[in-house]
Amino acid sequence: MKITIENKDAMSVIRLADTSVILAQRLAEMCSNGLTLEEDIALSNISLDLFGRADELYKIAARIEGNKFTPDEYVFHRNEREYYNIKLVEQPNHDFAWVIARQLLHDIYAKELFTQLSTSSNHEVAGLSQKVLKEIKYSYMHSHDWTNRLGLGTAESNERMQRALDHLMKYVDELFNFDELDKKFIPDPEKLKAVWFSEVDKILGESNLKRNAVAPPSMRDFREGFHSEHMGHLLSIMQFLPRAYPDAKW
Amino acid sequence: MDKFEQAFNELIEKELKIEPRDWMPEKYREHLIRQVSQHAHSEVIGMQPEGNWLLRAPSLRAKQVLLAKIQDEGGHGLYLYSVAETLGISRQEMIEQLHTGKAKYSSIFNYPTLNWADIGAVGWLVDGAAITNQVSLQKTSYGPYSRGMVRICKEESFHQRQGYEIMMQMAFGTPEQKEMAQDALNRFWFPALMMFGPHDKDSAHSSQAMKWKIKIESNDQLRQKFIDHTIKQIEYLGLTCPDPNCKWNEETGHYDHSPFNWDEFWNVVNGNGPCNQERLDHHKKAHNDNKWVREAAAAYALKTEAQVA
Amino acid sequence: MRAAFLDTIKNGLQNARDLYTRRGEGRELWVVEASNIVTVPLDEASAFFDPADDKIYRHPTFYDIPDSVGHM
Numbered sequence: 300m301k302i303t304i305e306n307k308d309a310m311s312v313i314r315l316a317d318t319s320v321i322l323a324q325r326l327a328e329m330c331s332n333g334l335t336l337e338e339d340i341a342l343s344n345i346s347l348d349l350f351g352r353a354d355e356l357y358k359i360a361a362r363i364e365g366n367k368f369t370p371d372e373y374v375f376h377r378n379e380r381e382y383y384n385i386k387l388v389e390q391p392n393h394d395f396a397w398v399i400a401r402q403l404l405h406d407i408y409a410k411e412l413f414t415q416l417s418t419s420s421n422h423e424v425a426g427l428s429q430k431v432l433k434e435i436k437y438s439y440m441h442s443h444d445w446t447n448r449l450g451l452g453t454a455e456s457n458e459r460m461q462r463a464l465d466h467l468m469k470y471v472d473e474l475f476n477f478d479e480l481d482k483k484f485i486p487d488p489e490k491l492k493a494v495w496f497s498e499v500d501k502i503l504g505e506s507n508l509k510r511n512a513v514a515p516p517s518m519r520d521f522r523e524g525f526h527s528e529h530m531g532h533l534l535s536i537m538q539f540l541p542r543a544y545p546d547a548k549w
Numbered sequence: 550m551d552k553f554e555q556a557f558n559e560l561i562e563k564e565l566k567i568e569p570r571d572w573m574p575e576k577y578r579e580h581l582i583r584q585v586s587q588h589a590h591s592e593v594i595g596m597q598p599e600g601n602w603l604l605r606a607p608s609l610r611a612k613q614v615l616l617a618k619i620q621d622e623g624g625h626g627l628y629l630y631s632v633a634e635t636l637g638i639s640r641q642e643m644i645e646q647l648h649t650g651k652a653k654y655s656s657i658f659n660y661p662t663l664n665w666a667d668i669g670a671v672g673w674l675v676d677g678a679a680i681t682n683q684v685s686l687q688k689t690s691y692g693p694y695s696r697g698m699v700r701i702c703k704e705e706s707f708h709q710r711q712g713y714e715i716m717m718q719m720a721f722g723t724p725e726q727k728e729m730a731q732d733a734l735n736r737f738w739f740p741a742l743m744m745f746g747p748h749d750k751d752s753a754h755s756s757q758a759m760k761w762k763i764k765i766e767s768n769d770q771l772r773q774k775f776i777d778h779t780i781k782q783i784e785y786l787g788l789t790c791p792d793p794n795c796k797w798n799e800e801t802g803h804y805d806h807s808p809f810n811w812d813e814f815w816n817v818v819n820g821n822g823p824c825n826q827e828r829l830d831h832h833k834k835a836h837n838d839n840k841w842v843r844e845a846a847a848a849y850a851l852k853t854e855a856q857v858a
Numbered sequence: 859m860r861a862a863f864l865d866t867i868k869n870g871l872q873n874a875r876d877l878y879t880r881r882g883e884g885r886e887l888w889v890v891e892a893s894n895i896v897t898v899p900l901d902e903a904s905a906f907f908d909p910a911d912d913k914i915y916r917h918p919t920f921y922d923i924p925d926s927v928g929h930m
Contacts, residue, residue: 327616330596331600331835332834332835335839336593336624340623343617343619347616347617350613351613357609371608449842449845452846453844453845455841459841537605544726548718
């Protein structure tokens with residue numbers, strides 16, 4: 300099965316959907332691995348929000364494309380290079396600091412992005428954004444609080460959080476390399492960038508953490524379907540059943 | 550018999566609930582701590598066999614359903630730890646007892662999940678058996694446990710249905726899928742029936758627990774109820790019950806079953822099941838690897854509370 | 859202050875007893891000062907509770923099971 304995405308707006312929506320589904324899958328990996336049951340349940344909730352969000356976004360993209368493919372076909376039948384999620388969200392759950400740092404950097408990005416998209420000329424995207432913003436508000440509360448706790452908790456937690464941030468910051472640069480599609484789809488890309496940096500700096504500052512200058516890796520952009528090595532492993536697990544049994548219905 | 554014991558007995562007699570501050574015989578308290586903590590651990594360890602397929606769930610719908618279900622198990626573990634805490638044991642102590650092997654959990658979770666249909670079989674048979682037991686426990690004599698069971702039963706009402714839905718998909722799917730469904734049923738049928746515990750005549754704890762109305766129906770009664778209910782569900786799927794002696798008995802008005810392999814059951818209880826070591830190691834690893842996070846949270850709470858005061 | 863506090867609590871317990879246990883429902887009561895109750899801030903209520911609205915798979919009616927296999 301060769302999945303195609305022809306319409307530019309559909310591609311913009313697919314980027315959001317891919318980012319949601321890959322982050323959801325990463326968070327699902329934390330299920331039964333939480334530091335407490337409470338936290339296990341909290342991360343599952345965030346993951347469920349993201350899977351639901353991805354599903355809705357794929358449906359919107361599919362409608363724009365004339366329903367040639369279903370959400371499941373987009374998820375389970377595209378290869379690595381046909382995925383357009385930001386590299387940030389495919390980074391592994393190295394430890395709890397990575398989970399939180401990745402979530403914080405994502406949530407700040409998603410909050411401003413979906414705030415802007417709630418005035419999108421695409422009514423489906425605008426409508427969904429309103430709902431999504433409530434989820435993000437809660438997730439952001441969670442990642443913000445944990446950033447405070449880890450940054451200000453113990454010397455070890457501060458050090459681990461800083462290490463996670465230093466790694467993940469490498470994948471931030473590409474978020475703001477807006478292309479023509481972004482400029483058409485996102486109402487105010489420059490504001491997205493400005494808000495992101497000012498919020499990140501504020502929260503890291505209050506948490507005794509730093510945004511160190513890190514050189515982005517010389518890798519091509521997620522908009523061209525380029526990913527880190529982690530992505531192939533994630534997909535090989537996620538897509539195993541539909542690929543191994545192509546005739547089966549699930 | 551002193552007046553406290555008399556009051557306790559009267560409450561039990563009238564089928565009223567025992568509450569945390571009531572006087573209760575030490576043995577009653579001990580029995581409950583053992584049973585409730587084992588129940589809590591079972592919910593939590595039970596997250597693992599299903600978690601084994603979570604990342605491979607084959608559709609967006611299946612992923613969300615399974616994650617929501619496993620999350621429920623964690624929530625139920627949490628309710629049950631809270632119930633046990635009202636009896637005077639901390640969650641930390643219970644987790645230590647789990648890690649040292651002093652506390653047990655349901656042996657069923659020491660079996661592996663080897664194909665996607667196993668996720669169906671776990672929901673249908675394992676949750677089905679657990680629900681049969683838990684519905685009965687809603688009437689248990691200890692108030693917090695009883696109320697916890699009411700909530701848990703309500704939340705679990707979707708668990709068995711989602712399992713059976715997977716079984717239908719698999720049994721009515723491609724020949725390969727149907728084969729997986731039969732394979733899952735073959736492996737889970739007897740272990741699920743043995744979940745109800747030893748036969749009444751061999752059950753050391755059961756009779757006292759029934760006198761105290763902690764347990765309302767016996768192991769064998771509950772097991773028979775489950776078998777009688779489940780056979781037509783196997784038939785609907787077009788699958789074969791792995792027990793050739795599972796036939797309707799006109800005389801008893803129930804389905805018969807072959808003798809169970811209790812040697813295997815005790816062998817698994819005593820640590821030699823296919824996944825005992827893996828399940829415990831997984832739990833210990835998650836707990837120990839995150840010690841630094843819990844310490845950070847505690848340190849942060851101390852600092853911020855000091856600021857407020 | 860302490861005495862007044864205690865009296866309020868005592869009064870609260872008695873009021874609760876008179877109102878809530880008239881049909882023999884109660885064997886225990888808890889009374890907490892309203893100022894000690896932590897609640898969700900009003901402007902955050904939708905972030906707390908609305909995301910659960912679309913998780914319809916948590917309800918049994920989401921699953922289509924034939925009647926002929928009995929109650930599940």
